Amino acid sequence: MQSIVFTVTNEISYDQRMQRICSSLAAAGYRVTIIGVKRSASSVIPIAPLYGKSYEQKRIQCLFLKGPLFYIEFNIKLTFLLLWLSYDYVCAIDLDTVLSVLAATAIKRKKRVYDAHEFFTEMKEVRTRPFISAIWRTIEKLSLPHFKRGYTVNQELSDLFFKRLQIKYEVIRNLPAVGFEDPADCKRLKKIADVLAETALEGGKNKYTFTSDKLNQLIHNQLKDKFIIYQGAINHGRGFETLIPAMKKVNAPLLLxxxxxxxxxxxxxxxxxxxSEKVLIHPPIPPAELKKLTPLAYMGITIFEPEGVNQYYSLANRFFDYMAAGIPQVCVNYPAYAEIGRQFPFALFINDIESDTLSTAMNNLLSDAVLYSSLKQVCPEATKNLNWEKESERLLAFYRNL
Incomplete structure (x- = not known):
């Protein structure tokens, strides 16, 4: 049985994408370990296996949790851990773990893989800081030529990596895991855990009770009618500078x-x-609960600033998560999203993220029942075609061919 180690710098408990990848490979017979960071003193959230087969999780405790000292400390500890562990392959998730993976796999003569979830050096928080950008560009230039095999989230980013580094990375999209209504499919995929299945809601908005008291209060008070949801990282380049002011003109609250x-x-x-009474913030919640929360919203938001190739050529998880939850969304009309929208029009696309554009689009979905219904009706058909159960075949083929 071959073994694979994945390395990330985030909290594993909230990373749906890595949970899907690890579960799929574990179910296919690989021995899977994922190494992340322990970012809080709270107990680790149990992660139910997606296909009935669990994988090992390791979390590195760091004294520093951000900035250069964090990356130095984490990578030193990660290197020693990788030298100690037994495995066949190591997959570095994004640029911030490649040095450790490169060093350990070179010493142990093991195969290495690069998972480019982001075009790391083109993220706004990197490219707008010259000194930081120079450091990461140097790491990219020195390390990635040694990662000949890898994958990224869409064809546009794959082409950009090839243009800069002359390395061809495959495309494995961040599609949601879904449940199936067809009896034959249910039987074939009976190992899918219900806790992670993204199924349509039945009944009213009070169907679910969440472990967070704050979230329960929000659902029953400020969010008891129509509300808009943004799920995911609250990071630079995500358009919050125009989204927040836009909410002054929108006839519904926004939950981040x-x-x-x-x-x-x-x-x-x-x-x-x-x-403060209209834009509400809640900390990350476990993926199993997020799948219960998202369908309660009336619509979702997927926006990025147009400056920078990482934003412009993105393909965010939330774009598909809203689709799988059966809710329309306001989305930027960037290449990867527009291509999918032409085939499955489940989103209202906008050409810029100015405040007036955003407020007008959100109010259109709130008030135009015909438009809203037409987008919502596409979600189930799109989900049957755009799901992890199908996309994971690319992942399995990739590792079979290493």
Whole structure:
């Protein structure tokens, strides 16, 4: 039985994408371990296996949790851990773990893989800081030529990696895991755990009770009618500078579920525009609960700033998560999203993320029942075609051919 180790710098418990990847490979017979960071003193959230087969989780405790000292400390500890562990392959998730993976696999003469979830050096928080950008560009230039095999989230980013590094990475999209209504499919996929199946809601909005008391209070009070959801990282480049002011003109509250490096600025924007009763923030919640929360929303938001190739050529998880939850969304009309939208029009696309554009689009979905219904009706058909059960075949083929 071959073994694979994945390395990330985030909290594994909230990373749906890595949970899907690890579960699929474990179910296919691989021995899978994922190494992440222990970012809080709270107990580890149990992760139910997606296909009935669990995988090992390891979390590195760091004294520093951000900045250069964090990356130095984490990579030193990760290197020693990788030298100690037994495995056949190591997959570095994004650029911030490649040095450790490169060093350990070179010493142990093991195969290495690169998972480019982001075009790391083109993220706003990197490219807008010259000194930091120079460091990561150097790491990219020195390390990635040694990662000849890898994958990224869409064809556009694959082409950009080839243009810069002359390395051809395959495409494995971040599609949601779904449940199936067809009896034959249910039987074939009976190992899919119900806790992770994204199924349609039945009944009213009070169907689910969440482990977070704050979230329960929000659902029953401020969010008891129509509300808009943004789920995911609250990071630079996600358009919050225009989204928050836009909410002054929108006829529904906005719930942000997540955290990130732009959280303090978002809180300041909310206070600056006197929107504390209309724009609500909740920390990340376990994926199993997020799948229960998202369908309660009336619509989702998927926006990025157009500057920077990482934003412009993105293909965010939330774009598909809203689809699988059966709710329309307002989405930027960037290449990867537009291509999918032409085949499955389940989103209202906008050509810019100015505040007036955003507020107009959100109010259109709130008030135009015909438009809303037409987008919503596409979600189930799109989900049957755009799901992890199908996309994971690319992942399994990739590792079979290493």
């Amino acid at each position: 579920v997540g955290t990130g490096n732009f959280l303090t600025e978002v809180e300041d924007l909310i206070n600056q525009h006197n929107l």
